[in-house]
Structure formats: structure tokens, C-alpha cells
Amino acid sequence: MSRPLLALSTMVAAAVITTGAVAVPAYSQPDAAQHGNSVRDTAISRAEANVTRHADTFGFGAGQALRVKDVVIDADGTQHVRFDRTYRGLPVVGGDFVVHQKADGSLKGSTHAKARKVALASVTPAIDAEGTAAGALERANGLVRDARSTPELIVWAADGTPRLAWRTTVRGLGDKGQPHGEVFVTDATTGAAIENYDAEHESTGTGHSEYTGDVTLDTTQQANGTFALIDPLRGHVTKDARNVSSSSLNSSSGTLFTDADNIWGDGRKFSTDRATAAVDAHANTAKTFDYYKSTFGRNGIKNDGRGATVFVHVGTNWDNAQWSDACFCMMTGDGNGTVDPEQVDLDTMGHEMTHGVTSATANLRYSGESGGLNEATSDIFGTMVEWYADNAIDTPDYLFSDQSTPPWLRRMDKPSLDGRSADYWSKSVGRLDVHNSSGVGNHWFYLASEGSGTKTINGVAYNSPTYNGSTVAGIGNQKAAAIWYRALTVYMTSTTDYKGARAATLNAAKDLYGATGPEYATVAAAWTGVNVL
Numbered sequence: 165m166s167r168p169l170l171a172l173s174t175m176v177a178a179a180v181i182t183t184g185a186v187a188v189p190a191y192s193q194p195d196a197a198q199h200g201n202s203v204r205d206t207a208i209s210r211a212e213a214n215v216t217r218h219a220d221t222f223g224f225g226a227g228q229a230l231r232v233k234d235v236v237i238d239a240d241g242t243q244h245v246r247f248d249r250t251y252r253g254l255p256v257v258g259g260d261f262v263v264h265q266k267a268d269g270s271l272k273g274s275t276h277a278k279a280r281k282v283a284l285a286s287v288t289p290a291i292d293a294e295g296t297a298a299g300a301l302e303r304a305n306g307l308v309r310d311a312r313s314t315p316e317l318i319v320w321a322a323d324g325t326p327r328l329a330w331r332t333t334v335r336g337l338g339d340k341g342q343p344h345g346e347v348f349v350t351d352a353t354t355g356a357a358i359e360n361y362d363a364e365h366e367s368t369g370t371g372h373s374e375y376t377g378d379v380t381l382d383t384t385q386q387a388n389g390t391f392a393l394i395d396p397l398r399g400h401v402t403k404d405a406r407n408v409s410s411s412s413l414n415s416s417s418g419t420l421f422t423d424a425d426n427i428w429g430d431g432r433k434f435s436t437d438r439a440t441a442a443v444d445a446h447a448n449t450a451k452t453f454d455y456y457k458s459t460f461g462r463n464g465i466k467n468d469g470r471g472a473t474v475f476v477h478v479g480t481n482w483d484n485a486q487w488s489d490a491c492f493c494m495m496t497g498d499g500n501g502t503v504d505p506e507q508v509d510l511d512t513m514g515h516e517m518t519h520g521v522t523s524a525t526a527n528l529r530y531s532g533e534s535g536g537l538n539e540a541t542s543d544i545f546g547t548m549v550e551w552y553a554d555n556a557i558d559t560p561d562y563l564f565s566d567q568s569t570p571p572w573l574r575r576m577d578k579p580s581l582d583g584r585s586a587d588y589w590s591k592s593v594g595r596l597d598v599h600n601s602s603g604v605g606n607h608w609f610y611l612a613s614e615g616s617g618t619k620t621i622n623g624v625a626y627n628s629p630t631y632n633g634s635t636v637a638g639i640g641n642q643k644a645a646a647i648w649y650r651a652l653t654v655y656m657t658s659t660t661d662y663k664g665a666r667a668a669t670l671n672a673a674k675d676l677y678g679a680t681g682p683e684y685a686t687v688a689a690a691w692t693g694v695n696v697l
Contacts, residue, residue: 207235211247221271222261225283227252228282233260246263246525251319256279258320258322258658261277262657275657278322279322279326284326289353293317296332297314297332299332300346300350304336309337313333315331317330318330320349328353329349331347332347333363346363347363363490375558375567376509379447382396383395386422391422398453400450400473402474403419414491428442431443438477444513451552451553452514452517455549459552459642473494478498484496484497484507494517508568509567511547513546514548515565525652526656528658529659532595536602536603537660538598538602559622576609576610577627579600585602586600587603604694608694609641614626615635634689634693636690647672647676651672652668654668654671
């Protein structure tokens with residue numbers, strides 16, 4: 165369904181406003197008819213009216229237009245409508261906000277990214293697109309090969325100060341032939357570099373086994389009688405990329421896995437049967453889908469019921485996995501062929517596909533503290549997929565990617581044990597690689613779930629310290645995950661940092677469990693325990 169853009173300037177041409185599906189958490193499952201399109205549309209209309217009525221609060225002025233990104237409706241009728249902004253037709257990075265309103269549509273509050281007021285003297289760049297594209301290619305030399313450069317004019321406001329900028333994506337091949345992209349943001353007036361970050365979200369590791377044993381696969385029988393790895397319940401499709409190492413890999417690429425007797429793979433390490441990796445990928449994608457749906461009522465990554473395309477055997481000698489929003493695909497490589505098999509274990513698949521959930525909701529920027537929160541979100545929910553599956557071979561734990569990267573790639577009780585990750589927040593955390601700055605969020609999740617000190621869980625010994633030597637009593641990972649999901653989908657924005665994540669999770673805990681219970685107190689204590697005050 166389409167609606168006109170809400171705009172305060174007659175200079176902005178009419179466009180289409182995209183409405184997200186209503187996300188209804190499992191803790192508040194109303195009757196489906198209650199929250200149909202009419203309720204969603206009413207919530208959006210009221211939110212638009214609130215933005216216009218309270219323009220100063222939202223920093224909404226001339227030349228701006230809104231695009232609905234997501235809508236969350238609580239069981240009591242409270243509504244949370246998430247908007248992105250444009251300015252004179254250009255996307256505003258860091259100008260997103262959430263309108264919180266009561267069931268009657270009256271304004272309850274708001275959550276903002278860094279920028280509020282957005283206005284520029286001119287949207288004509290002093291640096292042209294061709295020069296920007298060439299400069300980005302030069303900067304990407306050594307990072308991306310066989311590259312092409314695509315510049316886009318934007319309003320950059322991620323640091324709170326709006327300015328005209330070029331966001332240039334350079335796509336090509338990475339160091340091992342995998343699809344790879346780099347994004348370069350430059351000032352469109354001066355040409356000065358603003359920031360650079362990966363276009364894809366990656367998790368690097370090594371695998372040593374087939375991870376989930378004998379499993380049930382949901383497949384589709386075709387007209388010719390053969391079976392295909394097309395999940396008829398969830399919609400995802402699993403394909404063989406045939407070791408294609410092209411940045412143009414998309415959902416129509418590759419070869420669909422088919423089989424005559426509906427019996428797939430051989431369960432062996434370093435199998436020559438190409439379907440063996442596909443078994444784990446197909447099954448663990450289903451587990452990820454089921455976790456989000458059964459726990460939060462989320463119907464697919466974008467909450468629209470759409471299944472992803474899952475590729476195995478991507479690139480050559482690539483022992484990595486990544487999620488691509490542009491392709492709406494999960495991609496896994498072959499490893500090195502002698503030590504490292506494909507990275508298709510439960511928490512890794514859950515991690516990568518959670519990047520898609522984050523992109524569809526708060527869209528945490530993949531840079532600085534927001535990038536650390538983005539990675540922590542994927543580690544948290546990848547871990548929760550593993551706990552949800554409760555597989556006898558891949559026993560639930562707080563060791564991320566322990567099956568594919570023994571003894572583990574990251575761990576949550578004391579992230580610094582990997583020699584790189586941060587246990588606690590400091591002013592320098594935002595300068596770390598996002599996979600290492602995620603340690604602060606991962607440590608918070610462990611403390612909130614299990615508490616501080618020593619303990620053994622499912623045969624694994626943990627010892628989680630706190631920054632100030634305090635004692636934290638956990639509330640269990642299901643409650644901690646519910647609080648994080650609520651914070652992600654309702655309160656976090658693209659520029660949320662760790663201090664903002666504390667506020668977001670406290671708001672979420674108050675919504676779910678009240679402000680006087682142990683859940684709220686534990687959320688606060690766990691953040692204090694990682695030095696986020």
C-alpha cells in the first residue's frame with residue numbers, strides 16, 4: 165500500500181511512503197484482526213500529524229519529507245512509528261527518529277538519532293560525482309579489486325551536524341575472491357574524508373565438523389519429482405554458488421540444490437558432497453527464522469514473511485560468512501579445504517541473519533560505538549538461536565562460533581580473553597574494530613543473563629568480572645534478549661552509542677517488566693558493571 169510523503173515544503177516532489185509490517189512481540193500477541201492494515205495506517209497517520217504538530221520537537225522543517233521504516237504496536241495499543249528523513253529529496257543519514265504515541269494517538273515521547281534540525285544553504289555539491297567516484301576507487305585500492313564505484317549525494321548528519329556529502333560504495337572482490345564492498349563518505353563541499361566502513365557485515369572463523377547432526381529439512385517437491393532446498397514454510401532458498409567470486413552475486417545467481425530421494429549430504433568433515441554444507445545452512449536458517457517468529461512474533465528478517473537466499477560454496481578458499489542487504493542473501497565460503505570447513509553452525513548463521521534484522525529496524529551504523537552495538541546484537545541473537553535450537557551436538561553456551569572456530573571466536577563472560585575485545589566501556593572503545601568494541605554489549609548481555617562471578621553452565625566454566633567489583637544477579641537470557649529486542653526495534657536509532665543503549669534497554673525493561681522489578685534493576689546494574697553509566 166502506498167501513501168504520499170509527508171512534507172513541509174512545496175518544493176519537494178510527491179513520492180511514495182513505504183510502510184513496514186507491524187511487529188508484535190511474543191509477550192503481547194493481540195488478535196491478528198486487531199492490528200491489521202487499518203490500525204497500522206491509522207498509527208502512521210497519527211504519527212505524521214504528531215510530527216507536524218510538534219515540528220520543533222522533531223526538528224521537522226522546510227524541505228524535509230518522511231519515509232516510514234517500521235511500526236510496532238504494543239498489546240495496550242501504544243504505538244511506535246519509525247521514520248527516516250529526506251531533505252530536498254536527499255536521504256539524511258543520522259536524522260531518523262521514532263514517534264511514541266498512546267493508543268489514542270496522542271504524543272507520548274520520541275527517540276532521535278544525532279541530528280534534529282536539518283537545513284542546508286545549498287544541495288549543489290562543489291565536488292562532482294565523477295571526481296568522488298575516482299577518489300573512492302583510489303582509496304579502495306588494496307581493499308577491493310575488480311571494483312566499480314557508485315556515488316550517492318546525501319545529507320550527512322550522523323555526528324549531529326548536517327552537511328552535504330557523497331556516500332560512495334565501491335564493490336568488487338575481497339582478498340579471497342569473496343564479494344566485498346567499502347563505503348567512503350566525503351564532504352561534498354571540501355572533499356574531506358568523513359568516514360569509511362565495510363559495506364557487508366562479516367564474521368570470520370574456521371569450522372571442523374558438520375554441526376547439527378541428523379536434522380529434518382523442509383523441502384519442496386518439484387513437478388519432475390525431484391526435491392529442492394526451497395523451504396515452503398519460511399520461504400528461504402539454499403543454493404550452490406559454484407565458487408563464484410563476483411560482487412554481482414544476487415538472489416538469482418547460483419544453482420538450486422536438488423535431490424532425487426530427499427536425503428541430503430553425508431555428514432562428513434570436508435565432504436566432497438556439496439549438499440552437506442547446504443544441510444546445515446538450510447536447517448540453521450530455519451532455526452533462526454523460527455526463533456524470531458516464536459519468540460517475538462517477527463515473520464522473517466524484514467517482518468514481511470520474505471525468506472532469504474542462502475549461498476554455500478562462495479568464492480575460493482574463503483573461510484568466512486556474511487550477510488548482504490543488497491542481495492538479501494546469506495553467503496558462506498568453502499574454508500581453506502584442509503583445516504577450515506564452511507561456517508554454517510547455528511550461532512554463526514543466526515549472527516549473520518540478525519544483521520538483516522538490525523538493518524530493517526534501528527539500522528545501527530557499522531562504525532564507531534553504533535557498529536559495536538550492531539555486532540553485539542548479532543552475537544546476542546546468534547547465541548539465542550543456539551539456545552532456542554537446544555541441539556545435542558551444538559550445546560547452548562555463551563561462546564560465539566565455538567563449533568566453527570574452536571575453542572571459540574568470541575566469548576561473552578569476559579570478552580578480553582580473545583586478546584582484542586573490550587570488557588568495559590572507555591572513551592577509546594569507539595575506535596576499535598566493531599567486532600572488538602562489541603565486547604561491551606556482549607559482556608552486558610552475559611551479566612544481565614547469568615550474573616557476575618564463577619559458574620558452570622552446560623559443562624562450560626565461566627568467570628565474569630565487573631568494572632567496579634560489584635555483584636550482578638542475572639535474570640536469564642530469555643528476559644535479557646526480550647529487553648534487547650524491544651530496545652532495538654523501538655528505542656535505538658542509527659547513531660545509538662553505548663550510553664544510548666543503556667537508556668534504550670532501561671526503557672525496554674520498564675515497558676516489559678516495570679520500573680520497580682528485578683529486571684529493571686539488573687539491566688542498570690549490568691551496564692554499570694561494564695562501565696556504561
